[in-house]
Amino acid sequence: MNDTKIETIKDMKEFLKTTERLDFRKNNQEEAYKWINKILIKFEYLGKLKKSEKGIVRKYIIKMTGYSKAQVTRLIKQYTRTGYIKALKQKRHKFNKIYTDEDIKLLAYTDKAHNYPNGNALKNIVIRMYKTYKHKEFKNLSNISVS
Numbered sequence: 001m002n003d004t005k006i007e008t009i010k011d012m013k014e015f016l017k018t019t020e021r022l023d024f025r026k027n028n029q030e031e032a033y034k035w036i037n038k039i040l041i042k043f044e045y046l047g048k049l050k051k052s053e054k055g056i057v058r059k060y061i062i063k064m065t066g067y068s069k070a071q072v073t074r075l076i077k078q079y080t081r082t083g084y085i086k087a088l089k090q091k092r093h094k095f096n097k098i099y100t101d102e103d104i105k106l107l108a109y110t111d112k113a114h115n116y117p118n119g120n121a122l123k124n125i126v127i128r129m130y131k132t133y134k135h136k137e138f139k140n141l142s143n144i145s146v147s
Contacts, residue, residue: 009053009057025065029087032065035065036065039061045076046080058072099144107126119145119147127142
């Protein structure tokens with residue numbers, strides 16, 4: 001983002017007034033975080049700003065990035081604690097994928113071919129297709145639950 005023309009809080013306030021109907025969006029998170037860091041450092045957010053001026057900076061960041069007020073608050077809180085804003089890597093639990101896309105398509109096809117029976121009946125059909133008729137593509141589906 002190129003905002004070199006904004007040098008003071010007054011410039012920022014004027015910008016916010018004149019762009020009320022415009023919405024800006026960030027290109028990517030890393031770029032936005034770097035830009036927010038630069039703004040907070042440039043205007044000495046932790047040092048010399050009054051409470052009202054901090055509110056203007058906050059509104060400016062919200063306007064330019066498209067982040068919500070809560071998200072900007074969290075980022076500024078991270079800045080006040082650590083001195084910089086950095087994307088936190090989250091480890092999310094992912095369940096192992098049991099059924100392939102082909103398994104899901106085969107199940108949907110079987111379900112439709114048998115006129116959408118209940119779960120227990122469909123499970124029995126799948127088991128029969130694998131064990132009795134020896135269709136190997138039903139091997140993985142033969143362990144499916146009735147639900």
